[in-house]
Amino acid sequence: MKLGILSCSPRCYSTRRLVEAAEQRGHKAKVLNTLRFAIDLKQGDPDLFYLQKQLSNYDAILPRIGNSITYFGTAVIRQFEQMDVFSANSSAGVANSRDKLRCLQILSKHHIGIPQTTFVRDKKDVLPAIKRVGGAPVVIKLLEGTQGIGVLLAESVKSAESIIELLQSQRQNVLIQKFVAESKGKDIRAFVVGDQVVAAMRRVAQGQEFRSNVHRGGVTEAVTLDANYCETAVRAAQIMGLRVAGVDMLEGKDGPQIMEVNSSPGLEGIESCTQLDVAGTVVDYIAGQVNFPEIDIRQRLTVSRGYGVTEIHIPEGSDYIGKTISESGLREKDINALTLYRGTTVIPNPRSDRQLESGDRLLCFGKLELMRDLIPAKTRRKRSYEVLELPAQPVSGKVD
Ligand SMILES: Nc1ncnc2c1ncn2[C@@H]1O[C@H](COP(=O)(O)OP(=O)(O)O)[C@@H](O)[C@H]1O
Ligand SMILES: [Mg+2]
Numbered sequence: 001m002k003l004g005i006l007s008c009s010p011r012c013y014s015t016r017r018l019v020e021a022a023e024q025r026g027h028k029a030k031v032l033n034t035l036r037f038a039i040d041l042k043q044g045d046p047d048l049f050y051l052q053k054q055l056s057n058y059d060a061i062l063p064r065i066g067n068s069i070t071y072f073g074t075a076v077i078r079q080f081e082q083m084d085v086f087s088a089n090s091s092a093g094v095a096n097s098r099d100k101l102r103c104l105q106i107l108s109k110h111h112i113g114i115p116q117t118t119f120v121r122d123k124k125d126v127l128p129a130i131k132r133v134g135g136a137p138v139v140i141k142l143l144e145g146t147q148g149i150g151v152l153l154a155e156s157v158k159s160a161e162s163i164i165e166l167l168q169s170q171r172q173n174v175l176i177q178k179f180v181a182e183s184k185g186k187d188i189r190a191f192v193v194g195d196q197v198v199a200a201m202r203r204v205a206q207g208q209e210f211r212s213n214v215h216r217g218g219v220t221e222a223v224t225l226d227a228n229y230c231e232t233a234v235r236a237a238q239i240m241g242l243r244v245a246g247v248d249m250l251e252g253k254d255g256p257q258i259m260e261v262n263s264s265p266g267l268e269g270i271e272s273c274t275q276l277d278v279a280g281t282v283v284d285y286i287a288g289q290v291n292f293p294e295i296d297i298r299q300r301l302t303v304s305r306g307y308g309v310t311e312i313h314i315p316e317g318s319d320y321i322g323k324t325i326s327e328s329g330l331r332e333k334d335i336n337a338l339t340l341y342r343g344t345t346v347i348p349n350p351r352s353d354r355q356l357e358s359g360d361r362l363l364c365f366g367k368l369e370l371m372r373d374l375i376p377a378k379t380r381r382k383r384s385y386e387v388l389e390l391p392a393q394p395v396s397g398k399v400d
Contacts, residue, residue: 001287002028002057006076007064008035013268014279018062021279027287032061034069039079046082059290060086062244062282063094064264067146070098086293088286093241094263099143100175103240103261110239111344112232113257115139115250116178126164129176130157139177140164148213153179180257183250187212187259190225190233190247191270191278194289197230198281201273220273231344232256243289244282246270308368309338314360325362326352335366335374 003022007015010031022029038049048055061080065073077091097103104117118129130138136157142150154160160176167174185205190197201220203212212218225233229249236258237245246265249256271278314320320328325337331352340350341361347354350362364371 001059001290002030003283003286004030004032004058004061005064006032006034006061006073008033008066008069009064014264014266015064017267017271017279018282021277021283025280025283025287027283029283034063034065034073034076037076037079039075046079048076048079048083058085060088060286062088062286065094066264067098067144070095081294081296084293086286086290088244088282088289089263090241090294093245096240097242097245097261097263100141100145100260101143101173104175104258106239107236107258107261110235112236112239113249113252113255115180115252115257115259118176119173120176121168123165123168126161126176127157130160133176133178136160137179137181139179140167141175141177142167143173143175147215148211149215151211153210180250180252182253183257185210185212186251188223188225188229188249188251188256189265189270190229190249191265192233192237192242192245192247193278193281193285194243195234195238197225197233199270199274199276199278200225200229201270214269220269222274229256232258235344236261243285306367306369307365308371309363309365310368310371312362312364312371312374314356314358314362316358318356318358320356321358322355324353324355325350328356330362330364330366330374333366333370333374335364335371337362337364339363 005015005018009015010033015031019029019031032050036051037055038052040047040049061077063073063077065077074091074095077087077089077094080087081091095102096106101119104114107114116133118133120126120129130136137153137155138157138160140152140154140160140163145151152163154163164174164176187203189201189203191199200223202223203214203218203220205212206217206219209216214220232255233247233249236247237243240261240263242261242263244263244265246262248259248262250259267278270276325331330337337350338348339362340347340354341363342357342359356362
């Protein structure tokens, strides 16, 4: 395989190890400076130039995009995607994970533990927001901080308010987050490759410090994660669109609480702590996947007129409960069930004799007009203010 490593730091530990691991395995690896690409757009022929020459053929790329060049870096990855070159991390994945708000917004839709977090703009909304996440002490974070620098703990509601006011006056966007006290200055870094956690470590803050970042003096120890932590880390990476990711989790009383997902996780800390060949695992994984470049389903499937992908929910009391997929009549209507989601289980290509259960969700591809009729009435979320403020309305059978 010919692998391109997109990186602006050819001499850093991670880049060197990746090149070394690729070469040891008989692959060709080249470090390509992300900022030296030119993105050329022509009808039907997306192209890339590198150092003013047309880029030669690569089988795969591994993006290592630093925080400061997200826009250009993700544009370069997107161009490789248009050229059907396999990228270990998608451009959307890198962008999604880059800021903590966007990352948590995406994860919050799924059943994945995250510390309760709010994002507000108006001064009047700050105090209620702090209260909603449990009051003081409360964590305040800059959206794009790293190495613990943009993270602080406010001991009282008063100090939280003044810190937030100060940061907002400096045009900084901040997150207000529940302090997961039971994690006691520790966190877990799970290194995900594909659908596995290939290495994990616990970082422990020293002294009075609550941040466990190694740059803040945190000390590391290798850990073997239980299935719940592994599954959470892998799902989070997959939801973000990342196949190589560093997932940071707090050890909450109800299990893992994801703080962030990193798209260019460093190798030095994890390899020296666990003594594992993480770089080799990354390279082996990419070599096994080169023939499966990311396909943008929306781009490819929904160009057929009137066809699209949608999710059909099977709510309590639905007529579909107890029926098999073939009995549901979907197939006759030219609707294909691609994936069945049941709780946290994902069943790809569900068989036609599989029985539907209450709470199932079916990801389907088919004619949108026909699927519209099949989508059961949207179950409204019960919110107290709706009950208080809205007059009772008959549940409509249509989706809005
Ligand atoms: N909600 C929280 N509760 C308890 N500790 C936290 C919380 N958020 C962050 N921390 C601690 O602060 C550290 C840095 O936070 P993180 O969100 O990962 O920012 P950074 O991107 O700067 O590493 C974490 O590793 C963890 O030890
Ligand atoms: Mg972190």
